[in-house]
Amino acid sequence: DIQMTQSPSFVSASVGDRVTITCQASQGISTYLAWYQQKPGKAPQLLIYAGSPLQSGVASRFSGSGYGTYFSLTINNLQAEDVAIYYCQQCDSFPLTFGGGTKVDI
């Protein structure tokens, strides 16, 4: 199974800051990676698929990059509504696996 390791597990930042979350795969997955945002009490929402394309309707301050085993999600100009837990998910092979999550707080 492909293990996904996210860091940090928690980040506290101020409104307007840039926040970067990383996700490392235990083996190469090309760009087969997705990022999700989950707000308290809500279902996850897809932000990024295939490593970098932005899902329709997602704010342009979110961006994704990476290839192989190392990926990152960047939130530019952090907003109060971005408080959430962010998860990466490898889409390369079954079993599909998620990272442990990164909690972003203001």
Place this chain on the structure above:
Amino acid sequence: ELVESGGDLEQPGRSLRLSCITSGFKFGSFAMGWARQAPGKGLEWVAFIRSNSYGGTSEYAASVRGRFSISRDDSKRIVYLQMNTLRADDTAVYYCARDGLQTYSFDLWGRGTLVVVSS
């Protein structure tokens, strides 16, 4: 839209069937999946079923293989998760999700249904 139902309090060893009723898109064209989230924990993928155009085949997490079964009824636009031999560690919110981009990522999620396994 995806709406899950069937979650309940059930005893260990018993069975439950979750349903996910879909609307607003061409259900038969998409693969579907189930994921779960134990209380206070992260996301765990559970099961996946391809569209009938791709054979309707299924995949399972090791933790549920042999106990859970995913199926779909394209005429009713429903995807099911049959859960047998329930265990306490199956306690979680179960989400139905759509693979709308054919990338094994999930672009549409339901609100979830809570399954509690306890005696």
